[in-house]
Amino acid sequence: MTFSPQLEARFEKLLKSYPPGRQRSAMIPMLMYAQDEIGSVTDELITEVAARTGTTPLQVNEVMSYYSMLHRKPLGKFHVQVCTNISCLLHDGDKLYEHACKKLGIGHKEVTADGQISIEEVECMGACSWAPAIQVNYDFHHHVTPAKLDEILDRLKKKPV
């Protein structure tokens, strides 16, 4: 499997940052970075990561299926994660999530027909002080209101990648 030169360089650095014989520690970051590039964790990627970290594909699968930020299916270009954990819930995070679903016509871990936006109801993202919070790819949005969410979603719909 071939990756972009930047990603290859990143992998190389990663594998070197752990003591010899402990290359399996690089598994999670490798999966994360590769997922960002490929769009999802494919069977091919699992086999590749297993080979590079000296593990078995089953071991990679164990790890990847445990972590909710790693996905087997491709997500939208913009992955909107809405927190409905306690702090956000107290600030109507659940209503925010329902609003987003209704607006986009999709549900949990689903993608819009054009592949632009996907949505996910997530647990605490550590942004309790600014609840309710949402995360779009790696960017946080704080104190989100339905109006603010509409604005963000409208922008994402048109935004080229």
Next chain:
Amino acid sequence: MADLVNLTIDGRAVQVPPQTLVIDAAKTVGIEIPAFCYYEGLSLAAACRMCLVEVEKMPKMMTACTLPVSEGMVVRTETEQVKQARKYTLEFLLTNHPLDCPVCDKGGECELQDMVFRYGAGESRYTEEKVHTPEKQFSPVVFFDAPRCILCFRCVRTCNEGMGVGALGVINRGVVSEIGPNHGDHLECDECGACIDICPVGALTSGIDRYQTRPWEMTHVGTICTHCGDGCKTTLGTRNDRILRGNNRDRSGINGEFLCVKGRYAFDFYDHPERLQAPMVRINGKLEEVSWSKALETVAQKFKDTVASNGSFGVIGSNHTSNEENFYLQKFARQVLKTNNVDHQRTGDVVTLLDSLSGKTSKLGTVADLYQSKAVLVLGADLALEHPLLSYQVRANYRHHQAKVYVVTEKPVREDNYAAAKVRGRDYASLAGKLKAESELVILFDDSYKGADLRQLVEFAESLAIPVKFICLLDYANSRGAVDMGLTPELLPGYTPSGATGLHIDEMLAATLDVLWVVGANPLKGQKKAGFLVVQDLFLTETAQQADVVLPAASAYEKSGTVTNTTGEVQRLTQAVSTMGAKTDLEIMGFLAREMGAAPLLGPWVAETVFAEIRKTVHAYDVPLPVLATGGAAQTLPVNGRIPVDTRLDLVQSDHNGLFASGTLGRYSKVLNSVLENRLSR
């Protein structure tokens, strides 16, 4: 030894070595701390939370399975808090566990049932619907029922650590986490079934016996597996004269609970549709079924006539038949048929090994030695595939005692993964420096080390100046016993030279003998037979097809007697079932002797009586009978002196059966032929 640690458990003073876990310390004074995930010999998981105990000065309850003892520790296992915790844990484990105990294979020997009975609450507070997922088939022998799984991860650990295969993993998390196979929807592994055996509940069940029986309906018969030479004890669960299950949960026998696919499942050849159940005699060129009396009369008459006319005999014995049968057969041949033309298929050079160890003691390794020795040297064999038990012992030794494992093989083998040093080829001498630094060593070697090579190896071992033990790897359940019992033209039982060496197996097949008598072997592969051919076997093999008389024989699971494994340990076979129409080889030979009027000469064809004679005749077979009677293994040293004969080294040839092959016998096992790996490995 380090000082013992003093602690108190439930008010009782306990003294144990440092690093002992509280759960084990409690066991030493008869206090049971319940646990699912804790399993002796495997890594710690602390996954089930069943073993929570109160420890003074510790703020919360601790898992006894991961807590090492410390001086002055005060542990309480029977307080209200602990009892309550156990109830809650069990209530929690039962949230999604289906209550299908009445149809579950595990019902009756289920650890969850037992725990709930002993420690659980009578009722549950959960009213929610149970999460259910359909069961999955991982392979022909492994079925997985996710809702029943309590996620103790014993199966995953035994596969990773015990077997060194790593075919099972835990996928997903939380309420949907479950055991996953290594190839998406199916397993590609050793198919040993250790995961099924170790499962405390009915989550992993066996394709062989599922939904066939309740555990308490079976009779459990401990006997020795008839496939490879390792001599594992397999406890056969039988009902109505049928074998339903094989395992060794009681850990009796040299193998503990270890079994490979052959020991656990490949007993199934016994009721193969092609199993012979009536004697056959060739009438007008065609084999036709006849009565036993007719068949025995035909053979006895032919034997008698040939003896009377000074005709020639050839006798070929088996690697699977018992010591008693082998002994009786060679006695029959030598005393009644007056011939030294007795042989069997040799799979390792035991004779040269014993000869070169003449005058030395404690030079023969046992299965237990492989687990205890500080170092092990594997020569030639792909141990994990050909000798699964020995490989398991070496791996466990490495895991538990950090034993040094040295591998000298032509091709990469599994032992490479943890070997201290590996050499491709045969240059074991290059390891001399490393081996000299060891305090002791066990050397395992296969059929490629024989004759002069073997003597050189023994000399090399001497030159290391450390205690060295040897294990000569042999193929089948009683390969060792066949040599010990004198099934060779040059040697009598106990390696006494026969004087006039008779014909060897290849010479017998090539010569025009008047009578060729084959007991439990399949030496004729397309060759044209000469003279009158009598075959005793379970199936109509290539050899039996050309026979003039075929006598249906009983398998090892249908007879009593003893067998000697590849390390020279004698163990007892116990009859588990009987198959209609077949007779044991000993009985067949006895009846033939009676028919010929030679019975007084050969003595009774009763296994115990014949073994009594073996004990008198063969050096060091006078093993303590209680050891055998209680299902133990007794090591023998069949000779301690020179063996002044020339052995035919070209005849020493191992079949190198892999995990899914077992010579002719393996062809008749449905399981061995149904697993995917069998096809992959071809």
